[in-house]
Amino acid sequence: MANTLFLSLAAAIGLFATASSLSTETVPLVVERAPSNVRPYVLRYSTGDAYQIGADIYRVLVTEQSSGGAFTLFTESGRENLQITTHRHQRYYETFFAVRGGMTMWINGETRALQASDFATVPQNQNHSFQFTEPDTLMASFIAPGGFEKWIYNVSEPFSSEFDAPFPPDRPLPYPVGKIVAASADGSFDITIAPDAALSHNVTNGTSNPGLPWHNGNNDLPGNPDEPYFVANNRGPKFLHRSEGQVVAPLVSRNETSGNATISIVTIRSRALDSEVPLRRSSGSQVFLVLDGQLMISMAGQKQSLLTGDVAFIPANTEYSYWSDVAFTRLYVGATSGDDGLTDQLMRDAEYWDFALYPSS
Known part of the structure; x- marks a missing residue:
């Protein structure tokens, strides 16, 4: 009887241990399709x-x-x-x-x-x-x-x-x-x-409006949520976070979306050998789309390497860190709500910058 009780207890403990280990098993970051619930994830290109x-x-x-x-x-x-x-x-x-x-x-x-x-x-x-x-x-x-x-x-x-x-x-x-x-x-x-909407097909040098710069001057953001606009490659405002060697080029600020979203291009230099990278957290959700180079990202207890075309989704209040181990990495970064997304954080300590890249030395 005692042996039977001992075996039953041991089996119960083993079952509990198995269930506990399953419940704490790490969910892989890399997925094949966007999840049906909010969680950190990485999608590979294509x-x-x-x-x-x-x-x-x-x-x-x-x-x-x-x-x-x-x-x-x-x-x-x-x-x-x-x-x-x-x-x-x-x-x-x-x-x-x-x-x-x-x-x-x-x-x-x-x-x-x-x-x-x-x-x-x-x-x-x-x-x-x-x-x-x-x-x-x-x-x-x-x-x-x-x-x-x-x-x-x-x-x-x-x-x-x-x-x-x-x-x-x-x-x-x-x-x-x-x-x-x-x-x-x-x-x-x-x-x-709107099939009868009046659209302009009179285009010269890539634009219907020669009075505004298009690949021959800078494009300003309008600063209001009602006006459509265009920004040519590297022709919008740019800011340099000098200590981290990152250039932020805002395409949409909170002024253009009544505070609801931002979109920026972030250009990153390679991390110095064995240097620390900051742990970050934002009150809104964010997405990173790798345009060039290789992005390293750590979140949810896992580290992943992202190449061109790969996407990382970072839910609100998720701790993460990111860096580049190659010479040049460029990201498309979209964020919603709050005023503490990645680009908001970088721009607080950034200076206005006239160039598309970080300094060479």
Whole structure:
């Protein structure tokens, strides 16, 4: 009887120990698709849920669910194609960042030819359209608040590639005009089609407005949430955090989003051998998209190396640190809510800077 009791107790203890070890098991940072709940994660380039609309592939990297409603981040890749239907949003603040290739962007009466690292932003209720113009184009779109991906799901077809191709250059689908019209009529997707909107097709040297600089001078941020605008590559304001060797180039400040979001390009020099990197925390969610180089990030008790095209999502109040072990790394950083995102923290100790890179010595 005593032996039986001892064995039963031992089995119970063993079961408890097994359950405890399972409950504390580390959840891997690297995922294959954006999670359905808010948690830190890393998505590798050309992974994530992929959807085909016409000739283009949309990859949803951060969703309404994975960001707790804060924002959506997706990429769109494809070849040169037709201009998309002109439309506007009542709820969404939408942005466009040309990662590579080229595209034409129309916003009301203003038009720009976007090259790699050019940027456009579309506040609510602004008619806009775009068209890919190069054979291999990739665009990243940060939209706040979250939820725009529901429209993508509704009008697209799932996409997969045996060879993980970014897009199928030889297998476009018919453009889903019927689905897009139906989605607009539905009303729940916050897309209003505006086929009669007046857009300017009179473009010289990449711009419809020769009175404003475009790749031949600096572009200022408007400082208000109602005005759409464009920022050419490295032509916006820039700030140097000298001690950390990082250059912050804001594309969207809190002034342009009524305090709801920021987007910046952060350029990082390599970390000095054995130097300490600060542990950071922000009150809002953030996303890092690696544009060049290699980013090292530590969060949730794990360290990961991110290469070009990889994405890291950092929930609010998550401790993390980051650094570069290579000579040059460049990030696209999006953040929502609060005033203590990464770029906010860096700019508090930064100086105005006229150059795209950190000092050479």
